[in-house]
Amino acid sequence: MRLICRKSRLHGKVQVPGSKSHTIRAVAIAALAHGKSTIRRPLDSNDTRAATEAYRALGADIEASRGAWLVTGAGGELRAPDDVIDVRNSGVTMRTAMGSCALLREGMAVLTGDEQIRRRPAGPLANSLNDLGADVRSTRGSGTAPFVVRGRLRGGETSIEAVTSQYLSSLLINCPLSDGDSLIRVPLLNEPSYVEMTLDWLKRQGIRVQREALREFRIAGGQAYQPVDRAVPADFSSATFFLGAGALDGNEIVLRGLDMADTQGDKAVVDYVREMGAEVEVEGDAIRVRAGDLTGREFDLNNTPDALPTLAVLGCFAAGTTRLVNVPQARAKETDRIAVMAAELANLGARVEELKDGLIVHESRLKGAEVDGHGDHRVVMALAVAGCATPGATVVHGAEAAAVTYPEFADHMVSLGAKIRREE
Helix, strand or coil, X not given: XXXXXXXXXXXXXXXXXXXXXXXXXXXXXXXXCCCEEEEECCCCCHHXXXXXXXXXXXXXXXXXXXXXXXXXXXXXXXXXXXXXXXXXXXXXHHHHHHHHHCXXXXXXXXXXCCCCHHHCECHHHHHHHHHCCCEEEECCCCCECCXXXXXXXXXXXXXXXXXXXXXXXXXXXXXXXXXXXXXXXXXXXXXXXXHHHHHHHHHHHCCCEEEECCCEEEECCCCCXXXXXXXXXXXXXXXXXXXXXXXXXXXXXXXXXXXXXXCCHHHHHHHHHHHHCCEEEXXXXXXXXXXXXXXXXXXXXXXXXXXXXXXXXXXXXXXXXXXXXXXXXXXXXXXCHHHHHHHHHHHCXXXXXXXXXXXXXXXXXXXXXXXXXXXXXXXXXXXXXXXXXXXXXXXXXXXXXXXXXXXXXXXXXXXXXCEEEEEC
């Protein structure tokens, strides 16, 4: 599918969907818990459906109805799946479920995914699970999927360089159910806000974790999860595209349902667009963004890597130069977002320079062109935002990838006045 986007004025309100990160944590914890859980207002997308399918395969009963998902957990006694677990395009599901499969007492699990997942690394997580008693092997010996996982986590000590926070979050979620205590040392951690989100879930569950900052964790084994009953907060990562769109010439957008007290790191994008010159007002659960005279700034995106595509687009419309730095992990997402955003914005006429760990974006005069989303939901949505601020027709190929986290994205843009047409 492709989106044909033309320059538009965007005005109105949009209800931001639920957080993917929160939804998948809720599914995993509810599936590991004793008893019945209710996950209210979950994000219903390809990634979160992949999580429900993975944990169903491991023995949880999950009834996904509109507005709430009902989960009967396996109580920490997972069963070996009857078939291969296919996580589709969900890296969070792959890494979280790897840790859960390491809790199996009998049998084994095989995890794989689509072409992108089979390129994305998880070797450091596999090594740490092995340190803690499991038996995890990459079938190709490459540290990438498919993985064969046998239990059981017994506890012990490990050290992990968490180039993605998902490695550490998987250990934190699953080690409390291991047979013994675990000590995890973390000499490198990217995206620490996602780990804080995981720790907040564990705190709400009464899970005992002792930590020294975010560099060392002692986790008691033999613990148990309780049923979950929680509404999923709205997703600041998805909101990023509307925060960016609202900052562009002539636009004014109100985003509803966001909680600035939530643990999501991408709430920092509210401050980023304000620093660049947009007018931003926070009123309860609503954030109003009006266009302003944008000026380039430098942003350290280590804690907010998903913001890179949107901020790269904004940099094209901002006076001077925008520097997006300290985000090397953006090269190992669904695609190499640094290289891809540089190439596709250049196709639109932007002047962009690649750094090893980020981008330099110069104010540019864009014109409509054909661009490729590279199967990456965030690249697709960022390019669509660019297309709605650019003269001529911008054709975004591979737009079906947006359904990974935001199936209603194009509809919500159209509701604000975006001139977007779908073509199969």
